[in-house]
Amino acid sequence: MDVEILARIQFAFTVAFHYIYPPLSIGLGLVMVFMEGQYLRTKDKTYEVLAKFWTKIFALTFGIGVATGIVMEFEFGTNWATYSRFVGDIFGSALAAEGIFAFALESGFLGVLLFGWNRVSSRVHFISTVGVWLGSMFSAIWIVVANSWQQTPAGYQIVGEGVNARAEVTDFWAMVFNPSSVERILHVWIGAFLAGAFLIISVHAYYLLKGRHVELSKKAIKIALGIALISSLAQLVTGHASAEVVAEHQPAKLAAMEGHFEENAPADLYLFGWVDKEAKEVTGLAIPGGTSFLTHQDFNEPIRGLDSFPQDEIPTQINAVFQFYHIMIAIGMGLIGLTILAAFYWWKGTLFDQKWLLKILVISVLLPQIANQVGWFTAEMGRQPWVVYGLLKTSNALSEVVTANQVLFSLILFFVIYALLFTLFIYLLNKKIKHGPDESPLKDQRPRQREVSNAFSN
Template sequence: MDVEILARIQFAFTISFHYIYPPLSIGLGLLMVIMEGLYLKTGNKEYETLARFWTKIFALTFGIGVATGIVMEFEFGTNWATYSRYVGDIFGSALAAEGIFAFALESGFLGVLLFGWNRVSPTVHFISTIGVFLGSMFSAIWITVANSWQQTPAGYQIVGEGMEVRAEIVDFWAMVFNPSSVDRLTHVWIGAFLAGAFLVLSVHAYYLLRGRYVELSKKAFKIALAVATIFSLSQLFTGHRSAEYVAEYQPAKLAAMEGHFAASAPADLYLFGWVDKNQQKTSGIAIPGGLGFLLEQDFSAPVTGLNAFAEEDRPGQVNAVFQFYHLMVAIGMALIGLTLLACFFWWRGVLFQQRWLLHIFAWAVILPQLANQFGWFTAEMGRQPWVVYGLLRTSDALSSVVTANQVLFSLIGFTIIYALLLVLFLYLLNKKIKHGPYDESDTPDRPLQEDMARVAGGEI
């Protein structure tokens, strides 16, 4: 197999696996801040119990996330040496900023968060929880800035010649606030909040269905549902803003996302469909002229299509970009519908009597994760054939000495190691969930209390 394809597969695999964990850390961080804040405000020990429980799961996701993220930095040097030389000044500055402003903050407060419950005051511990949460948020800032610069380069100049050519920062803040960074960052943050909220919803839906920790789980479920509802609706606005920047700065990507081929013509907005690249035809259910209306509020507005670009400047996998994008949108709409339905039952006071809905929430944990992955695939595959849009092609960014066999061997090795890490993560997560939020010494009569509550309430 071609070395470029193998190198791309390897990086896609490692970053996709890694990207399971940072969104969970960010989302759980927000929930932990809310739970511990409610404990400080109300004095209710159940909120403290929830904060302690989810802190343990946060630590697990944080540890696996760090371990899986390190590999990608080595891949820049082994497989993508030309890319590293070309963007090292820019990408390196963003990674350095992450280490200084994000990772140091997060890891510095993490020790107090994990081991300071009975050693520092509740206020100091709460500040530490906020510090860890902000550290995870800052980490997302700098990684997103680095990737967004590749999508919409700004604040740079090209220096050197031949093999020594490289991009150099001339305006740091223009690089940071490049045209796509803010919109993409808010989109990433909200996706992370949804990942964390739906994990909490899933676990406590499971407890409610099993009749365990009933009153505790009701509190946690309501907190997570409020977060999930707010941010699932917010994702509509950030998604629309992201589509607008793509239309302005990466029109070839937008054309691939909607399977639009005509160089300049009104474009349909597809609900779902299939793209035949060879026939330059997209079939499916669509709103005629809907893409023009979405962008210009005019159904007859022309939209730039793939035929406006040379063949070598278009995304290679048009149907894949189309499908990943529409799957992301479909999941986003499903999350909105699911959370609003749950809020309706909550308003009616019968939320926890809907066992069928709790079953859905128990399994819906996978949906935000899939949406995050599909969105990432859309952004990266839609950017092709460029690794830095309009400046450096992916085919030119490879290391000149790496061979296909070397990449294949390391890919197989990473696959085995990452599979073992995934099994370990799921085993430890399952163990913590089955153990439950309470220590044995905390709840000598907890099962009896819960059974009495279930009989009295009759809702589970």
């Protein structure tokens, strides 16, 4: 393999591994806010017990997410020096904003969230939980803004020429609100809400099947299912909005996502299929003109196909982009169906009696994670061969002195270290889940409640 392929594999691997954890932190943070809010509203200790339990798991995901995120910043300098020089002004602004507006907020309240249960009032602790959750949300904003600028550059000028060329910010807010940033931020947020909500649903469905923590689990699933239902439906809206932005600003990516080759013809909407790049055809089940309808509300409206672009400016892995995109769509529709089905049984009052459905909910934790991963693969592979769309090609963004052997060696080391980290994460997560929430505060509460009841009866 040459150095470009190895460097891309290394960065894809580290990003994919890191991206397991921030969505979980954001999603868990939202559910924890609702749990603590319910405790403040009702004074029901059950919600406090749930919040304490999930705070421990939040801390685990947050810690590994921070550790794995640092690595990517070093990779910019080691493997992608030309790219770093080109986007340094843009990324510097976005990452500085993240430090000021997000990390400071998140780290400022994190200690109170983790260690302040018996040291501050319930209201102050709730505010701290909200602060940490908002900090993680703001952090996602600036990371997505930086990535979105690479997809749809705006608010910049090019300074210098050749290898010394770089993008310089001319309008900070135009850079922030570039054509794809808002839609992509919403899409990422909602994907994170689904990841966190389904982790909670999965764990508490497992408890119900085992007959453990039954009352706690019913209340936890009620909160998480509500968030999952709303988020899955909202993801359909944000996904469509993101696709419309792609159609307008990255037409080659849209053509790859749907395997559309003809230069100027209506584009079909494939439910599933397989792309033959050499034959320039797709074998599968499609709605004729469906993509044209979703894009222009007209089944017969032409859409630019891959044949209308220079062949060195279209994705090289068209079938991979097609498959990843359709996996994401299939999972998204599956999550809508699953949450509606679970909500229907909950409305009938029989959800917790449906063991077959609880078993499905246990393994459903994997679905949002897979959808988040393949969604990013679609976005990044569909952008190729550009690392900054229309401005800088990936092949021109590499460090000039790094060798293939150096990248391969570091890739192997990263794989070993990340495998150990993932094994540790699964071990600790499994240990915390098997231990379960500490229900002793609830047991201590019941004798006092009986004493009060007896006092009034006497």
